[in-house]
Amino acid sequence: MAHLAGLSTDEVARREERAPGLLERLARTLAAASPEMSVTTGGSPPSVETEEETIVQMTERVIAQVAAEGRAVLVGRGAQAVLATRANALHVYVVAPKPFRRKIAIERLGIDPANVDKVLQETDEYRDQYIKTHYGRDRRDLTQYDLVLNAERLGFEGAADLIVAELTRRGWTAQPPPRS
Numbered sequence: 001m002a003h004l005a006g007l008s009t010d011e012v013a014r015r016e017e018r019a020p021g022l023l024e025r026l027a028r029t030l031a032a033a034s035p036e037m038s039v040t041t042g043g044s045p046p047s048v049e050t051e052e053e054t055i056v057q058m059t060e061r062v063i064a065q066v067a068a069e070g071r072a073v074l075v076g077r078g079a080q081a082v083l084a085t086r087a088n089a090l091h092v093y094v095v096a097p098k099p100f101r102r103k104i105a106i107e108r109l110g111i112d113p114a115n116v117d118k119v120l121q122e123t124d125e126y127r128d129q130y131i132k133t134h135y136g137r138d139r140r141d142l143t144q145y146d147l148v149l150n151a152e153r154l155g156f157e158g159a160a161d162l163i164v165a166e167l168t169r170r171g172w173t174a175q176p177p178p179r180s
Contacts, residue, residue, distance in 0.1 A: 056134050071172070076127070080144060081135035090170070092163055093145040100152035 056078075063082045066072045067089065074083075083089040096104070101120055105111040111119050131139040142148050147166060149159040167173045 078131055078135055080139075081131060081137050084144065088172070090147070090163070090166060090172075091145045092147045092149060093142065094149050094151050094159060096151040104151075 059077050060082050063074055063077065063079050066074065067083055067086065080091045080093075083091075098120070102113075102116050105116050105120060106113050128139050131137050137144065147162065149162060151159055154162065164173065
């Protein structure tokens with residue numbers, strides 16, 4: 001997504017799907033790069049609902065294209081719903097207790113400690129509503145995921161190791177080059 005949006009991975013990581021700004025920028029970047037993806041109007045600006053639906057459709061298109069091209073890691077934006085029926089998709093839900101999430105939000109994302117609880121709550125609510133509104137799903141329904149990993153208990157490296165182990169078990173990882 002970062003590459004397609006013309007942003008660094010750090011920039012994408014700092015912006016959560018709760019802020020429509022990233023999706024808007026992604027849509028504008030894609031529209032500028034691909035005129036066929038542009039949406040024209042009959043002179044009047046589209047409604048907020050139409051604009052949001054257009055962004056959702058573009059996001060779905062990008063997710064489907066990236067998935068069709070091969071191995072990719074897609075984080076958020078409804079990818080678990082868009083790719084729900086794909087047999088070659090691994091759906092992972094990373095969880096953590098609120099104190100750990102607060103710490104990470106403050107230290108890694110630069111969230112103001114005075115606002116961190118509000119930001120976490122709003123982010124969770126937006127994500128829940130986004131998935132419910134556009135896909136009729138409960139984001140927190142664990143049955144739609146192949147793996148549920150606790151980032152605090154496992155650490156980020158440990159969680160990544162488990163994901164790679166599952167990919168390897170499924171035969172989806174690249175084979176190491178032959179030794180000479």
